[in-house]
Amino acid sequence: MSSTTSTPVPSLASSPSHQKIMSTYKFIFSGHEKNTSHSILTALRETYPDYHVTRTDFGSCDVIAYANAGHAEALLIDAINSEREYIPASPMSMLDFIDDPDSDYDSDDTAEKNSRHRDGDKLRDKVSFGLYAYKWNNMSFMVYTHKFAKRFEGPTKKLYVLAPRSMGMSSDGLYSVPTDQLLRVVGRWQATLHDEIYVFDDGMWAKSKELWRSVQGSSWADVILDPRTKDALVEDVHGFFTSRDLYEEFSVPWKRGVILHGLPGNGKTLSIKALMCTLYTSSMTAQDNEEDSFKHDDGEDNSSNGAKPRRHVPSLYVKSLQTCQGPQYAVRIIFSKARKMAPCMLIFEDLDSLVTEKVRSYFLNEVDGLESNNGILMVGSTNHLGALDPAIANRPSRFDRKYHFALPQKAERVAYAKYWRAKLERNGKVDFPEKVCDVVASWTSGFSFAYLKELFITALLTVARGGPCPGEEEDKEQPDGEGSDSSEKNFIVVGESGKITPIPEKVAVEDKSSEKDQKTVEDAAKQPGAKKESVVKMPEMVIPDELDDNVLLKVLRHQVRALLREMDNSKTASKGKKKKGEDYEDDEDNAEVQMMRQLLIRQAQAEAEACNDC
Structure with missing residues (x-):
């Protein structure tokens, strides 16, 4: 059991040897020494001649974290530059405490609350230089921790483990046997993920329980995709990790x-997220010819217990390449870690923003250079495929396959509506007939899944709260902006510039095939600023007679119209380098809405170009 309290141990904290070390630390950080780590190591060896001093790194052998996990005891004795830090609980675990912040922790009537509170928020010490009394496996050590930063480099964290020479030394007298035993066990434990995901940020890898929690519960049942795309992606990724023998x-x-x-x-x-979760929970059977020893979460080798060894497939998530040493250094550290953790999944989200022209050559050297990348599956995502360098996007053996996440067609929109309907099967507040799914899908051509999610969340919350149910006329006449009437925005004129201009309903037409209607379109095109324009009608949203009294459907219609007025399916995409002639397809359903969506894309591109010109 670990402890970070600063209860003094007089025989150690006030000893002349320890006081000398503290004075040395102060002297070094007064600007008298350059190599601080070496100076601390030399001072410790001179001050404690009866102890063997082993210097190690937090990144590979963090004995303090090992103790905090309950596998050893670490008692903070003394520290310089330490800070007592408050770590808040999650909002849900703090609700009861907020109701009564002055409650007595030891009172019986708040025992249940306080158990949640203790499990939530906590206090911890941030120690720059400190001494711990350390116990492990019935052996006692002293551990000094040292955290500092070098100019133009990131933070450095060192540990100094002191073990009495009388506890045992190696035959050559260079190493402490108990210290090496401790570091080996801690290293094995630290190399294993314990409900964590590795995240690279600020030039270093760190284990994140927060990211791990955020992906838990993610499953392919929550991902509404074309079945062929989904099946191919799942088979591609999971098949890779179970086919090492075939590759060989x-x-x-x-x-x-x-x-x-x-x-x-x-x-x-x-x-x-679904890939990260399923790879972690399903685990992978080791091949008979695996050279690496598969370990369970406790760090112990279980390969000799008769059962076939299994391991989770770890995920390594790259958040940023920004470091004090530059992005080239970050690329090297990223792939070095991935090779050590292989087999693993290495994730580059928003790949186009990470691998810029400045780091392109370094990235490609790591991907297909001299060092082996066996067991590494790279997953990159991008909103702008055209913005990626062709050497990355169009070169198999680097990124072998590309999976297009297109705008959902009607089948996917129906499936997504049914997904929300299934969530509410036991909810008595919302009447959600199955026929609503098909109706809403026919209204939402051009909607992304993000817009569909916003549509259903807003509509369902409105109904659940008993909000107003807009009628047809009220819905059409809802103001779209100050001093404007949305009925005039049911029809849109788009010019060559991409600018969208509302025109009165009297000049708009539904059937452009007739000669009379064509004349009306031509008249509309003669309006000021409307050169070579076309007219697009907002979609008709008729509620079937059998659903005429359904409140949810009326609210959904209202929200669809509101979203159509403001939606822009490619505002972000237009910032990328879109190839000429590249369309984001949805080749079915309401043709008028498809045209409107393409015109909105053109408007966004024109706006982006105007901003760039500014």
Whole structure:
């Protein structure tokens, strides 16, 4: 059991040897020494001649974290530059405490609340230089921790483990046997993920329980995609990790890369979360010819207990390449870690913003250079496939396959509506007939999954709260802006510039095939600023007679119209380098709405170009 309290141990904290070390630390950080780590190590060896001093790194052998996990005891004795830090609980675990913040922790009537409170918020010490009394496996050590930063470099964290020489030394007298035993066990434990995901940020890898929690519960049932795309992606990724022997049989390097691309809000991030969760929970059977020893979460080797060894497939998530040493250094550290953790999934979300022209060559050298990347599956995502360098996007053996996350067609929109309907099967507040799914799907051509999610959340909350149910006329006449009437915005004129201008209903037409209606269109095109324009009608949203009294459907219609007025399916995509002639398809359903969506895309591109010109 670990402890971070600063209860003094007089025989250690006030000893002349320890006081000398503290004075040395102060002297070094007064600017008298350059190599601080070496100076601390030398001072410790001179001050404690009866102890063997082993210097190690937090990144590989964090004995304090090992103690905090309950596997050893670490008692903070003394510290310089320490800070007592408050770590708040999650909002849900703090609700009861907020109701009564002055409650007595030891009172019986708040025992249940306080158990949640203790499990939530906590206090911890941030120690720059400190001494711990350390106990493990019935052996006692002293551990000094040292955290500092070098100019133009990131933070450095060192540990100094002191063990009495009388406890045992190696035959050559260079190493402490008990210290090496401790570091080996801690290293094995630290190399294993314990409900965590590795995240690279600020130039270093760190384990994140928060990200792990955020992906738990993610499953392919929550991902509404074309079944062929989903099945191919799942088979591609999971098949890679279970086919090492086949790769070796055909003398093919056991590495792979896939790119998920398409407009934002169509399931790329959700698919990555589903991959991370399913790879972690399903685990992978080790091949008989595995050289690496598969370990369970406790760090112990279980390969000799008769059962076939299994392991989770870890995920490594790259958040940023920004470091004090530059992005080239970050790329090297990222792939070095991935090789150590292989087999693993290495994730580059928003790949186009990470791998810029400045780091392109370094990235490609790591991907297909001299060092082996066996067991590494790279997953990159991008909203702008055209913005990626062709050497990355169009070169198999780097990123072998590309999966397009297109705007959902009607079948996917129906499936997504049924997904929400299934969530509410036991909810008595909302009447959600199955026929609503098909009706809403016919209204929402051009909607991304993100817009569909917003549509259903807003509508369902409105109904659940007993909000107003807009009628047909009220819905059409809802103001779209100050001093404007939305009925005039049911029809849109689009010029060559891409600018969208509302025109009165009297000049709009529904059937452009007749000669009379064509004349009306031509008249509309003669309005000021409307050169070579076309007219697009907002979709008709007729509620079937059998659903005429359904409150949810009326609210959904109201929200669809509101979203159509403001939606822009490619505002973000237009910032990328879209190839000429590249369309984001939805080749079915309401043709007028499809035209409107394409015109909105043109408007967004024109606005982006105007901003760039500014």
